[in-house]
Amino acid sequence: MNEWPFAVFITNCRGWWLPLSSIVKKDPFTNMANFNGKNILIIGGSSGIGRELAGLLLQAGAGVTTASRSQPADLGNAAYLPLDVEQPVGEALSSLPETLHGLVYCPGTINLRPFNRLTEGDFLKDFRINVLGAVNVIQACLPRLKQSQGAGVVLFSTVAARLGLNFHTSIATAKSALEGLAVSLAAELSTSRIRVNVIAPSLTDTPLAKLLLSSDEKREASNKRHPLGRVGTPADIAAAAAFLLSDEASWITGQVLGIDGGLSNLKPL
Secondary structure (H helix, E strand, O other), X not given: OOXXXXXXXXXXXXXXXXXXXXXXXXXXXXXXXXXXXXXXXXXXXOOHHHHHHHXXXXXXXXXXXXEEOOOOOOOXXXXXXXXXXXXXXXHHHOOOOOOOOEEEEOOOOOOOOOHHHOOHHHHHHHHHHHHHHHHHHHHHHHHHHHHHOOOEEEEEOOHHHOOOOOOOHHHHHHHHHHHHHHHHHHXXXXXXXXXXXXXXXXXXXXXXXXXXHOOHHHHHHHHHHOOOOOOEOHHHHHHHHHHHHOHHHOOOOOOEEEEOOOOOOOOOO
16 A cells, blocks of 8 residues: 555654554554464355455465355465355364364345245244354364464344344344354353354345345445445455454454444434
């Protein structure tokens, strides 16, 4: 990045004036998170947020392994493991490094229907992918996470778990369960210095959401629903996930972080 175009000074606790450029590095992400020597597993890293996060972590020096049904393209040195989270995962993850410093579980569903058209099978499928899949992966990875003495786990919920939205009963039920899992795990695993946090996005421009953004009219309507005037991007969410995995978030656990363009809390006039 270029040098600062102007001089900015701040004062420290002794009253000395220092240029901001001497404190903040030119590359803010490098300043925020250095992942050199750290092993990160991303479940569902073939597209969307997981794919974006994998690229971001590789740039920051991490050893990245993605596990999904299809192999992501153009991820350089990232390792890949074939994985279907609806199947037993233990053997599929047996070749991971002995120590994991981070685990990110990205698989999700968008099953939006009126309540009276949802079947028990719909609810069970959403629960299997969003909750039981995460449970099985975390259990399989737990010994490796404990080895790091400071691992971070990041799960993904939805704004709909806390904000009532039409046609979201099945996914909101599953993601609410995931949030409960996360805060309980955060308490239980804190003695092993494993942090567990959740990101709850609103609508994000990923392959999973393509039907909701399939026309200019749908995209414009979705943009207008958000106080900041647009839907999310994979980069928006990946940056937050990278932070929660980093040493800079070492005192953050058991939190649900809303990255939703203001949808969950704001109602501008």
